[in-house]
Amino acid sequence: QSPLTQPASMSGSPGRSITISCTGTSSDIGSYDYVSWYQQHPGKAPKLMIYDVSDRPSGVSNRFSGSKSGNTASLTISGLQAEDEADYYCTSYTTSSTYVFGTGTTVTVL
Amino acid sequence: EVQLVESGGGLVQPGGSLRLSCAASGFTFNSYWMHWVRQAPGKGLVWVSRMNTDGSSTSYADSVKGRFTISRDNAKSTLYLQMNSLGVEDTAVYYCVRPLHGRYTFDFWGQGTTVTVSS
Numbered sequence: 282q283s284p285l286t287q288p289a290s291m292s293g294s295p296g297r298s299i300t301i302s303c304t305g306t307s308s309d310i311g312s313y314d315y316v317s318w319y320q321q322h323p324g325k326a327p328k329l330m331i332y333d334v335s336d337r338p339s340g341v342s343n344r345f346s347g348s349k350s351g352n353t354a355s356l357t358i359s360g361l362q363a364e365d366e367a368d369y370y371c372t373s374y375t376t377s378s379t380y381v382f383g384t385g386t387t388v389t390v391l
Numbered sequence: 392e393v394q395l396v397e398s399g400g401g402l403v404q405p406g407g408s409l410r411l412s413c414a415a416s417g418f419t420f421n422s423y424w425m426h427w428v429r430q431a432p433g434k435g436l437v438w439v440s441r442m443n444t445d446g447s448s449t450s451y452a453d454s455v456k457g458r459f460t461i462s463r464d465n466a467k468s469t470l471y472l473q474m475n476s477l478g479v480e481d482t483a484v485y486y487c488v489r490p491l492h493g494r495y496t497f498d499f500w501g502q503g504t505t506v507t508v509s510s
Contacts, residue, residue, distance in 0.1 A: 282453065284435065315495035319436070326486060326503060327436065332496035370436050374495040378450050380426075380438035 285309065285371055285383035292389040293361045301386045303354040303371035309381050311352040315374035318347060318356045322367045330369075331356060358388070366390045393417040393499050395487045400504030407477050411504055413470040413487030420468035421445075424490055426497060427461060427472050429483035429506075439485070440472065454480075477508045 286304040293299040303316070310316055314334045319327035329338050331347035334354060344359045354373070358365055371383035399411040413425070427439040440451045440461040449461050460473040470487055484503040491498035 313495070317496040319497070321436075326500035327497070328500075329491070329496060329498055332491060332494060332498075338491070338498070372436075372438070372497070379452060380441075380495075382428075382436045382438060385435040 282309075282375060282377065282379060282381045285373060285381055287369075287371060287383040287386045289384070290387045290389065292391055293358075294391045295361050295363065297361050298357060298359045299361065299388065300355050300357045301369055301371075301388070303356070303373075303383045305352050305354075305373055305381070307352060308377070309352075309373040309375040310349065310354055312376050313374050314349065316347065316349055316354040317372050318345075318354075319370045319372070320365075320367045321370065327370065361390050363390050393489070395489060395499060395501030397485065397487050397501045397504035400485065400506045402507045402509065403477055404510050405478055405508055407508070408473070408475045409477065409506060411472040411474065411485055411487075411506070413472075413501060415468045415470065415487075415489070418489070420463075421465040423492065425461075425463060425470045426488040426490065427470075428486045428488050428497065428500075429481075430486070430503075431480075431483040434483075437483075442470070474506070477506075479508050482506060482508045 318331040321327040334349045335347040394416045396414045426441040462471045487501040488497045489499040
């Protein structure tokens with residue numbers, strides 16, 4: 282199973298929005314609405330930000346939103362804040378009953 | 392408070408074995424499928440394995456199939472990962488992960504245990 286494809290890095294100014302893409306195949310993202318997004322700060326465990334494409338766990342800011350079209354999912358961070366600077370990973374359930382993560386995106390707040 | 396505490400990591404030579412443990416508390420362990428996810432130094436997250444609630448069903452990433460075995464002891468609220476025939480490519484932080492109940496997503500992560508495969 283090849284990793285899902287994400288841009289290696291993205292950046293934005295405080296207050297602006299960025300959208301991170303996550304491209305898979307018809308065997309993962311294209312087959313299920315089981316896409317999740319995780320935020321990871323250096324040296325820390327990942328934190329769930331979005332699940333089932335667009336649902337937010339309790340406690341996660343509504344500045345984070347998710348969507349999906351075909352084999353590509355997206356995470357949008359609105360109103361960028363310094364604390365959003367982190368690595369972001371997508372993941373999807375697959376038709377093989379396994380999971381595949383994205384390659385990861387480093388977000389820099391300028 | 393939900394806690395997942397991994398242990399058992401360390402330095403091992405190529406071809407060696409290790410058994411990781413994950414002690415769970417603060418939730419009904421036997422109601423949750425459980426997973427292992429790893430992250431090599433400076434690299435991304437990789438799903439490794441999962442087990443269902445009673446241990447009757449497992450799944451593995453192709454990269455570890457046939458070498459790693461996941462298991463659990465519900466009486467002890469503990470998840471295990473037996474790792475055999477280790478290679479340098481298995482060097483990583485190994486996370487024990489609990490899904491959001493009934494969902495295909497990873498909700499709570501332990502702090503991880505580090506496995507280093509080197510001669």
